[in-house]
Amino acid sequence: MENKEYIASGILELYVYGLLSEAENIEIANKAKNDPELQAEIIAIEQSIVALSSSFSPFNSIGNYEKIKNSLGFKKESEVIELEPRRSLSPYIGWAAAVLLLVGIGYQYTQLNVATNQVVNAEAEKEKIEKELNALTLENKAIESSLAVIRDTNNTVVALGGQAVAPESFAKIYWNKETQKVYVDASGLPEPPKGMVYQVWSLKLNPLTPTSIGLLDNFVANNQRIFAVEATPDAEAFGITLEPAGGSLSPTMEQLYTLGKV
Known part of the structure; x- marks a missing residue:
């Protein structure tokens, strides 16, 4: 295909607009690299697009900008309104969780101490009862021996x-x-x-x-x-x-x- 027919097909416009596939973009870029005529046409298309965009953008001078700003009620020195940052509940939730954790640990520690003291007291009470039982056993034996002496008719x-x-x-x-x-x-x-x-x-x-x-x-x-x-x-x-x-x-x-x- 000759350059004229290639240019007339509109494919270069699609290339500039970015509407072609990656393979087609690579193909056109390679052709334009080796063909000054195609390269010049691509540049012309890009320039026309830029010119067209500028025609739709109205030019406003600094004076017009100030008039528009004053008509909208803006002061020359705009006041900066400081917005109070929203307070997040996350820190408070974290502290509350920490306090609850400490309370829970303290309660568990207290319960552990109570259970330990109960075990110690139970062991001490058991030892005391065993000593008293041994003492009673010895006393009973002494009583039985005494009674045996008293009751012996011999x-x-x-x-x-x-x-x-x-x-x-x-x-x-x-x-x-x-x-x-x-x-x-x-x-x-x-x-x-x-x-x-x-x-x-x-x-x-x-x-x-x-x-x-x-x-x-x-x-x-x-x-x-x-x-x-x-x-x-x-x-x-x-x-x-x-x-x-x-x-x-x-x-x-x-x-x-x-x-x-x-």
């Missing part, structure tokens, strides 16, 4: 009466002559002074021969006041004296609290 019961130093005192001896075991019921004796202890004696009367058969140690701790002392094969009487801690080799007769014959 025991000879010897009543010991109060003497001059303590007329109101009394005691009992439970002596099994076969097993030679001796038990002392000291419930009628007063609590010994600090640093003193009761000492039990097996007595032969003719001549008077005392033999120590034991001390009533831990007097206060023994709630039943039933004490097991050393065995004795033969005795004609029993006596209890108050001696210094650790006992004495011979009885202090001035501190003879109780005495009784078999």
Whole structure:
């Protein structure tokens, strides 16, 4: 196709308007690069479009612009109206969420402390109950032992009466002559002074021969006041004296609290 026919086809106008496909644009650009006539025609079309656009745009001088602006009520020095920015709720929502989170954490921490204290208290209470139960078990065993001594019909019961130093005192001896075991019921004796202890004696009367058969140690701790002392094969009487801690080799007769014959 000759240039005249190509120009007359109107394809160059479509090229300038940007209405062709990418392939057609590339084809025309390559032809115009090697053909001065086509290139000149494209430039002419572009210039005519620019001229046509300018003819439709009215020219307004600065004076006309000022008249139009004044007629619309604009001041020469326009006032800038500062618009107060809209306050977003996002920061407040964030703070509220943080506060709620802290409150929740504090509540959970408090509940954890309460639960921990409850566990600790429960453990302490359990330990206390176990100690009390053990103490009751031991006390029950002591009571059962005491009752067994008192109820044993094989025991000879010897009543010991109060003497001059303590007329109101009394005691009992439970002596099994076969097993030679001796038990002392000291419930009628007063609590010994600090640093003193009761000492039990097996007595032969003719001549008077005392033999120590034991001390009533831990007097206060023994709630039943039933004490097991050393065995004795033969005795004609029993006596209890108050001696210094650790006992004495011979009885202090001035501190003879109780005495009784078999």
